[in-house]
Structures are given as C-alpha cells and as structure tokens.
Amino acid sequence: MRAQRAGVIVNLSTFGTRFPGGGWLAMYGATKQAMSRMSESLNAELVGTGVRAVAIEPGMFATEIYGDRRRASIDPASPYAAALAQADDRVASGIAKGADPAAVAHAIVAAVDDPTTPARVLVGEDALARWDESRRALIKQWRVELGN
Helix, strand or coil: CCCCCCEEEEEECCHHHHCCCCCCCHHHHHHHHHHHHHHHHHHHHCCCCCEEEEEEEECCECCCCCCHHHCCCCCCCCCCHHHHHHHHHHHHHHHHCCECCHHHHHHHHHHHHCCCCCCEEEECHHHHHHHHHHHHHHHHHHHHHHCC
8 A cells, every 4th residue: 555655444443432441341342442543543654655544433233243143152150141141232232223234334435435534433323422422421521520
C-alpha cells in the first residue's frame, strides 16, 4: 500500500469500545479496544503516505457469528457460571434481534471510498443511540463535577 501510495486498512471493532468496560467480556472488550486505538494511531502515523486506517464499530447485527454451535461452553461447576450464562444470553439475544448486516458492509465500502472518513466509524442505529445516550450522561456528570 505504501509503495502504491494508496490503500485503506479496515479493522472490525465494536461499538462497545465507546463505553466503560462491562463484566464478563474483558478479553473481547480489550482486543476490540486495541483495534480501535490501533486504527487511530495508525491513521496518525500514515498521514501523507496515501494509506489510512479505519475501525468499523458496529452495534448488534443479525449474523451467525454467535449461533448455538459457535457459543462457548460454560462449565456449570464454575463459580461464575450463572453470571457468564446471563452475559452470554444477553449477547446472543442482541445479535439475534440485530439489524441487517448489510449495513456494516455498506459502511466498510463507504469508509474505503471516502478519504475523509474518520479513524473510527459507528455503524447501526443501536450503536448511534447508545453512544448519544452515553455522551449526554457523561456531559451531565461532568457538569455536576465542575459545579456548572
């Protein structure tokens, strides 16, 4: 890509990187956060090369990625079994009720085609709504902390 002075590195992350970490998804959250941050850093490092990096951060989309055959087994003897099962069911439900994954494909193509695309792109109405809600709550919290 550098030799051609053109190209786009597309990393698939998650909208969850925009929020504080939640329980039972530490490894998933850490690796996806790394993808988003790496895209930001690479994008800054690649300025002037014709190459750029973009992290696509989708919300919940109805795919087979978390189908019954792909779900990890949970050891019933684990002291965490109930909590893990609850988190697992929440993720599976969100994906099952998710939007059409074609939106993610369109977002990827748009990010590649548009050189003004930012380093991180939220995809999906649920992702945008949750980010807006979270952003508003943070601003409200900061105002209270600052005494405004």
